[in-house]
Amino acid sequence: MRLSSRSYPHPVVGNADDVPGAAYQATFEYASDPQFYYITISVACSSKTLSRLIDKGDACYVLHIECSNTMYRRAFEFTDESHRFQVPANHLNGTVEVNAFVRAKKNIAVYRLEGAHTDYEGASFRVEVGDVLAVGEGQLFEAESIHDSLKRVGSIMVIERSPQDGDHPMMVELNSEKIRILLCKGDFDAYGKLKLIPALTSHLTTTIVLPVLIEALHVIESGDQGYEHFKWHRNLQRRIEMLELAQDLDALTKAQRILDLPIRRALGAAETYAAGASA
């Protein structure tokens, strides 16, 4: 919901200079786990008129959440000054807009607001159910859908043929949105053939992705701020938080947890392959 300063038919706290004598402020905190995004909203409303209406049940606070990417748009009502709401993780992706309001829960035939601009002096208004009575400053946050089953850790990495000639060891470039894994021509050609064989997928993950992920985790641990704005960095940090991996856990263990125990999967696939070959 794009909020612009507008002229309401009645004075609205927080809208331009409608009510110089009162303010409505909201702060937001975000957290997430694999199932949900959690948004904690804390509001402070200095309008006595609105506080009275909320106490009487004639008005309430509203948290409005909108995510254009997933066409998600919902309003949540509350009356405490701080409240935590949860949204299923599979409903949000990318930029999410949050806004705070106070809205009328009943029709109010004679609405007068203490602290309103002198232009409104002596005037009263008719307010209908749902009418906005206060607006707070909204915020944007980024929901990154690393839990989604269509997406895999691999989506933060891309394997490419190295521009350098000749044989050389695998190289990694971290200066882009995705981690670039560069293989020399011979290795890249071999990789291109082997990745088509499903039984070898987990081996390739272990051989190529695991060491690169460890390298990336070392960079995150070092606190180097030069990489913080890249998608791979944000994505991995959130993954670490969601898996509740302790900060002091070593990068090798973290990487294996993030990749869901790749060694075990590779050994399992090898056993299946060996059983099939000997049958």
Place this chain on the structure above:
Amino acid sequence: MPLLIFRDNFVDRLRGSIRDNLRRYRAKDAWIDDIQGGLAASIQTTVEPASKLQLRHPDGDDLKDLENAILVHGALSSLTPVQARDPRLWACLTHVECWSYMRARWGIERFGGDASKTERFVLSRYFIARNESRALLRNGMARLWWYGYLTHDANRKNPYELTGVLLSTLDITQQILERSLGRVPQVNSGFLEFLLRNKKELIGPGDDKRVKVRHLAKHLNLVGGVTLLDCLGKSEVLEVLDHEFDRIQKRPELLAPAS
């Protein structure tokens, strides 16, 4: 068989070579396997469609959008909204599994030899062109799923009854879904139910009906400038519409002429 999606970098590459591939977009059969990297372009997901995506081809003026929206949403009802906005999924379906439907419904011949227009058309109908909701309603396959998702109502005898109203005319689809208010579930279902209740006056061909539907959508949008429609129930949305409809029935001069 689980649903396939294209690899991220393959989608980027395919998007970047639309103009080079324009000749292929006229082909009868899917051609992804024939281009470099095409054989390894897709990966399996964990999503298993409930039925095959055998879409019906348009028959003259009957575009079969409703039947196909029901089919696509029904087959892929387990998709989450986050999965259903993934450009890799829809690019794969439009270019591989549902290619023959795409050729029949969204053939590029309509632009003759205008390469720029054709390129833009392919970008919007065969890919998710931008990171915004409107692009989902343009892609030839994604739109069918989202129409079903946004209007499916399990509590109705026919859960897709409101999908039928939404797709009854292109104008209704645009008036509702191209406004942000159309994403508020009770506003969306309230508006469609209102049209259904007054179908004689509001649904079907004719300028007078189109003008009234546009007026009502605009009115709801105006009310939403002051009132948090998101907090109203469906019955309250219906009440707002009832009141305005009554007003324009009595005073038709309030309606803007058809454009």
